[in-house]
Amino acid sequence: MSKVVLDESRSDESTKGHISKILISWAVASIIGMSLVWFVLGPHLPPGTMTDQAAGQQFDIKFVSTLAVPVLFFVWFFFGYSIMKWRVRPGEDPLAGGANIRGNSKAQGTWYILTTVIVLGMAVYGTYFLVVPAGAGGGEGASPIWTPATKNMLQVQVIAQQWRFTYRWPQFGGMETTSLELPLNTEIQFNVTSLDVIHDFWAYQLGVKADANPDYNNIAFAKTQQTGRFVVRCDELCGIWHGAMYNYGNVVSQSQFQTWATNMEKQNAAVTKLLPKYATTYTPSYSGAGGGYYNTATDPNASL
Amino acid sequence: MSEITEERPVVDEEQLYHEAALGSNWWGARIAIALSLTLFGGIAFAYFYLRSLNSHGLWDPHGQTASTLMGSMILALILLSAIVSGYGNLKLKKGLTLDWQVANIFSLLAGVFAAGFQIWELTRINFYPGAFGYAGVYVAFAPVYSGVILLGMYWLETLIARSFRSNAALASDGGLGLSRSMKAENFRSANEGFSYFWNFMAFASIVFFVMFYVL
């Protein structure tokens, strides 16, 4: 290699000028960007505010998005500035060296401290908003350690199987329905389980997501605060018809819900009798998916 | 295009690559240990995970195990093999190549028998593979265990064959154990690598014996 020629201008340049140019434009852009995200985009961010958990997630997404703006802009502005400013122009020696900088303890130290603080802050933030809203709508396993304050909860069992969801209502005689109606302003405990493979109960607008595992009860909480329709989708690949495993539910007023539930209980009474006793999990029998989901007295496979 | 500058220090390439090969022997053996450790670690994880979950009370409802007698025999063979092989290495350090060869042939046989017994034991279990949790993990463990033992024994066999092939040529120089020749040094480093691996396997055997027959 021929001897290195240095472009002396690089080493002589003042650092301060460059940094202040980057920082000022970055700060201005960030403030604008952050306000846009927080005030304009924020209220429209998913998953909406149908439950306290959905609203919590919306707030978290808004918060993180707002924080992401300055990080994104800092990298963009830095790269953009460097590329524009320090490009080799036509006619210059292409192989001349830049400033011989191997590192900068101040810049590196600031970077380490700053990223560590941000990251630890994010972890604390995430933990707080996981613990305080009782699991933030996510599946909390069979014995949740973070629970809502109220003990007076509507119990809804979500039973997933290939490829549909059904719901059982222990407070309404253990009836099983194919539709999901929920009362307004009520804390709901979803008990999610599966009869065959792993599914995932994702009630998008409710901000609830919990894997439906066979032989396992996965509990999630949410408190409704708006009426309306919501979609339930399976969110864990469960076979051929995974893509078609969805249905819809409604949050309705408490009186409407009472009417619906008592009607359903009456309508279903004959079927409910055939169902196995309400339990947190149901074991499929040898004979295949869902085969054991019947009372032993009437189960043709019971002797297996 | 390229030329060599004058003040080039003398590099003895043969020596350089000899030492690199010794280093690779060292690292190759340690990587083999790391790989086996993670491989067995995954099985041990499965064991303890299923044991702690005890789904439907079906980890091992009747306390059944594979034949303890056979298990003890396999463990004894492996330990014997490792000890005798280690004894052979002590002899090799004193230059007694023949002792090393005899000890390691014995060690090889013991290892092969252990692997064979492990397969035999697997065919003699008195439960179905899917009957309960323990059954499954045991059925998973046995082929991996005997397979790794057999790979180790392949390794040992190549060393023994090497010792027979080259010892005569090195006899004037003190034999494989003491010769300063590159060939002997390479052999010794490969042998050292194997013995670390084999000691690791002896240790793993004890751990899995406790898991499958004692706990």
Place this chain on the structure above:
Amino acid sequence: MAIDFSKETGIGSSGGAPSGSSTGSGKFSPSVITGIIGGGVGYLFGHWLGNAIASGYQQVSGSGSNDVATLLGYLFATVGWFIGLGALNYPLKKMLGIDPDFSEPELGKGMSKYFKYTVDHKIVGVQYLFGMLVYFFTAGLLALAIRTELLSPTTHLWGPDTYIEIVGEHGTMMMMMMTSVILGPFGNYMIPLMIGSKRVAFPRLEAMSFWFTPLSYFILLSALWQGGFQSGWTSYAPLSLQQGVGQDAYIFGFGLQGLSMVCASTNIVATIINYRAPGMTWSRLPILGWSMISLGFTMILSIPVLIDGLYVLALDRSAQTAMLYDAHGGSSFLWENLFWFFGHPEVYLLAIPGFGVVAEIIPVFARKPVFGYKTSAAGMIGLAILSFFVWQHHLFQSGMNPDMRPLFMLTTELISIPTGFIYLVGMGTLWKARIRLTGPMLFMLGVYFNFLFGGLTGVYVSDVPINVTVHGSFFVMAHFHYTIMGGVIFAFFGAIYYWTPLVTGYQLSEKLAKIHFWSMIIAFNSTFLPLFAVGLLGQPRRVFEYAHRLQHLNQWVSISSYVLGLSLMFFVVTFIWQLAVTRKPAVRNPWGSRSLEWAVDSYPPPQHNFRQVPVVLAGPYEYADPDALPIADIVMENKDRAPVGVDR
């Protein structure tokens, strides 16, 4: 075949005296043809054997096919394939007591050597390069098939079974090849040159690692005409227990790829540690070397767990154990844990080599030493270590160990720190630099641009409350495509443009490289940026039906993906055209790099790399130090032609 008992090949026979007894001589000349014959015979034998010993376990009675037969078929196909390739000759000869043989048979001029089991690391690198491109384009076409289905929320191009099989094939194939996409072609080819070595530590393991990949490719693809597997690349039990024999192809293909990775990383780790030229101290090791060594150790400690998981699944499917089946004392959580214990390090295995390439190439075009050399090495090692402690973040909503979620959230977010190091290094290196925006450099800057989205959205997915919304949605899918395709694949193409002159001796057109880059990065972002929105708006992954209101976004994405496909086709056509037809000879050291790989006598490098082992005198990044010594006692000259990519 004849084995020469008399030959005593000493360890010292460096420089490759032709070895008479090595593979490729005599009447039996192994190549890919004999490998295929061996594999075919092996498959038929294994399949017959499996049916003979386990005919009672047919999934569909009378079908003549069962899991035991399929798995044994693949097993014997593997053995037959390696016998046919001649890969087992040496291990068998070792049983007769030969000393290690480092000689490399002299290679001929023609193309046939690329279709044989050879121990030259440069041949293996080229084999890998083309092998990985085939892999990548096959899986890429599958991706286009997925996007075509998603043009409409309701009308279906394929049945739901075919659709989900394509999704699973695409995912598995991509995840399998991505681990090797830098290590295979560039790690194997460049690392020995960069560290000034004439050879690698375990040439046969390295060759073996490549020859696993065509086999795993065909086995995995064979699933498609055996009913496929409808369980995706994650293949969660018990769904994977329900599947037909296509699932066995997944198990075996993935397992072989795992073995390939283990072989490759064992070799690369031992090579970097032991075969550095005199003077190539740890503080002078090129960053790519640091990334390869972190990658190697991570693979060694995680791949065996994947193999365990696949093995457990295979046993449950064939030997009728019940380790993944709750009702018989197993647990479906076991698979999730084993799989992700590998699966999470895996995704960093993809990122680390990408970062290594970036940090390697940027200083060349910035004419500055890499900023914070130790920071960048520490970043890769930090990524590698932390990657072992984050696997349950894939399982935040699974209900498994819910109390551990804050811990895994913390470890996951900690990963941002070493990832940030990579940005610090890149930004510091560009500071007061002299930047040449050549084709390779554009790709490196593209990595930074794309990975930024991947990294920032990584904070979203690691935050448990947000994870409730985005888990399993297109948001996550867009996130990891930004890190993997936006990161590793951009680094891969940049590396191709950067090193092709060295590897082939032909210069690639800068203009075409730039057309490729700009079309690819625009189409890539146009494809994946809207998918964040699609996911946030509620579309789960792996579905063929979605909400009508998302149709326009999905159509936009699908059409962008076709443009992305065209851009990649543009690469294929121009790349092959330039190598086969225009063949513009490369100038010496076209980019003005200091690194040792460019100091070889000719492009492509001669068989044994260096005439003499170089003595390293300085680090590879001293672009701005007028007093720096040359990197080694080999003088590199580039006076004959101007470096490429500059207007003088």
